[in-house]
Amino acid sequence: MSEALSQAVPAISPEASTERRLHPLTLLLNLARQLPQAIIGLIALRLSGPDELRGWVALIAFVAVVALFGTELWKWWRFSYRLDPQELRIASGIINRNVRSIPYERIQDVNLEQGLLARVLGMAKLRLETGSSGSGDEGVLDSVDLAEAERLRDVIRLRKAVQAGVAEPEASSALASAETETAPVFEMDTRRVLTAGVFNFSLVFFAVVGALVNNLDFLLPGDIWNPRRMLDLFGFDDLFAALDIAARILSVIAALFSLLVIGLLGGIIRTGLREHGFRLDRTETGFRRRRGLITLTDVVMPLHRIQAAVIATGPVRRRLGWFELKVHSLASDSDKESDHSVAPLAHEGEVRAILGATGIRWDTDYPAMRAVDPAMWWVPLAFALPVPMIGIGISATLANPWLALLYALVPVVPLICWLQWRAHRYALEGSQLYVRDGFWAQRLTLLPLRRVQSVDIRQNAVSRFIGLSEVQIGVAGRTAPVTIHALPLDDALALRSRLLGVH
Template identity: 75%
Template sequence: MSDTLDAPAQLALPAEQTATERRLHPLTLLLNLSRQVPQMIIGLVALRLSGPEELRPWVALMALLAILGMFGFEFYRWWRFSYRLEPDELRIASGVFSRNVRSIPYERIQDVNLEQGVFARVLGLAKVRLETGSSGSGDEGALDSVDLAEAERLRDVIRLRKAQNTAEPDQPGAGPAEVAADRIDAPLLFAMDPRRILIAGVFNFSLVFFALVGALLNNIDFLIPGDFWDPRRLLDFLGLDDLFAALDMAARIASVIAALFGVLVIGLIGGIIRTFLREYGFRLERTETGFRRRRGLLTLTDVVMPLHRIQAAVIATGPIRRRFGWYELKVQSLASDSDKESDHSIAPFATEAELRHVLAETRIGWNTDYPAMRRVDPAMWWVPLVFALPVPIIGLGIAATLASPWIALAYAALPLVPLASWLHWRAHRYALVDDQLYVRHGFWNQTLILLPVRRVQSVDIRQSFVSRYIGLAEIAIGVAGRSGAVTIQAIPLGEATKLRSMLLGNQPGAWS
């Protein structure tokens, strides 16, 4: 179909032409039924194969009645749902048995985003997502689904009226031309071609294939014999029992290694497929008010991120990805992403030069790196071991004594625990440079948080019983739009107090 989220939208209509009651597109019924029918079919198949004998002949009739009932309910719900653009607010009425009328003032709407799934793209529909920041959910005022042209028109009208209602009395509000400029002829900041997406997929190892198979087996477990997962039963089912019995120990070990290699290959393929589905056609454009991001192969999303909503930036990488010079740039916004996350990925797989080019548009600096940042106290890695490591040591000893001596081989893996804790401590650093806080976490999944001091909402100093005894503290920094606090662990209490004063603006000067 030629209509996509890239198509130009119709001009915003005057107020007298928009304050009318409107309903979702009638094909919304088809989309809602397509989500429910598969679950109903699985239930009817289970009833047909494993249900009581007296009910099995009636499965076809029950299926027909279920479909008619679902269609009737969805039709009535669609008929009861309506929306209207008032001069000062968007009004949404819904409810089957009880009526709910929601009024959303335009000045409270933070973002208006469009989303198209695979079936919606075929049918020329789109979902309109309104972000108000009232509850942290991405569906405070979702319209699912409307005609694509109507979705574009709604986005233009809401943005226009929001700009007009929030304009200063002595300043004119934005007009249709300014609103449309946010998505027409916007300069391109970053894009990913298929080759870049393929390379990114190799680094995004994923076992989602096994998760999908597990979910499928969980839904059809009534068709699987009880002893299906017994190793001997599996070998017999695959016709490999005699072959496996004839193999010596070396060949069996080789077969296990081959199976692990197969898992690795499937993980690589799964990562590539998952990355292509999410990042295909990725484009980041610079609009007059912020960023516009479009991506997705099956589900196409079109998200606008105003610059004044961006609170912080996050640079993510890893030891292997960093070795090859690849990074991911996210921004933390007051509005949630289409995946209901506060982090918007604006450069999923970029070089350092590309990342700095995009980051410069956010007015957030990247002026320091790992070697120049301050380390936290070594107690961060050894104190948890003192309390946690004796538990598995004693548990393995008891299990080896009571069950099997072979369990004692697990002691060989225990040195990995302090090694992982030490690497985690070594990677955790922080710095305060030019009124901006830098906090680094993680050895394998490395994240560098870039937080302007002006965006700090609160600073808490936390101490446990042990940390009080050794004179250390943890700082928790609250940031608007972030699900959790930015934390700096295991720093001396005096330094924590000084850092808190500097972050809250009570003490001038640079961190030394």
């Protein structure tokens, strides 16, 4: 079979069954990932370490770089892969050796990923998934030449098709048609990507600053977070002291507005880097998604591995007619998430067109769905709210009377809980379950009953006393279950019977 297969695919060379190593520049990529942390450690040792070691920093740095390079070189030399007629073999390990054999018929997905440096160097990461877990780490070739990565992907897909019983000419034809560029199912231009960034408010800027401060805190004075010091640092201390109360309030509002602007810019930048060039194509087996400005990912999502769909939106986005569609798949995304975004910002018609290919329906929405018991919002308040109210009173009495102003925020908590209860609804229409969550970040989960793995009915002491329960629905590969809160016990039992087909 292997000889005929070699004739079917000219890209398979006679040396395909020989041991191969990763691209030599893998060393450069691995060193680039590890050197920044090592450099920060050496700076810390030079500035705040023991006096007797500060003079040896240069020597320590030299030894560390040599040791790091030697270790990475040894790891690279000991890592190899081989395309056998029936399986892919990956050998790794410096001292403890591990040889992993992955039959082609077990491979579900073959995905490519390129970081910025890898794109500059013309390399790619090849991910193999067998369905044994959702981690995406069943087989990884970290850095191979881009042409070699594409060749490996084609060879593995073709050999998988042949092992599955597809005739070789048909498999070759299917592979050729999969590689042929057709009109995409969905794509995003620059304007839509920027629009999506506006809705993806992000304070990633402050997360980056926080990470830098966490690693470089030895360079900062101990009172850096003192507000007075911050004002004095920027020359605003005297100005702020001269302002009256109204001006101070306006300055605080201006600071909050600046925070809003930074969050919007952070969302736009983060979304632009992730979703640039977003393109979703229909393949013989499912979807192929390509996106990314710095890190370019090429992911295949077979339809048979898609378990459920999630439509995300919000009050503003919904009024403007925008939705985000994700599919929950047994395959993992490049960032180790099981929810693949297949349409980050789409209109209703575009969402329905993509769902049509998956066989998942969107037949109902909020008005036609059933509400859960109102106890969902008032029971937690009855037990949780008195504690912070007492704490505020004690703090205002013992520390600062101005803390009593926090009581003005207390009514906001019941309002948020009430809105969350109003947003939480469910419906069971035919062979599909609909579960809606969230007032501001709205999520509508579409779950076909054939994908339900388990149903748990949970009660704590309070819910058991008032006759309510929580239904948790397990889905294959999903860490968190789909949950319906505050259902009467009889309704929960009836729902479980329908979900599991028990009559």
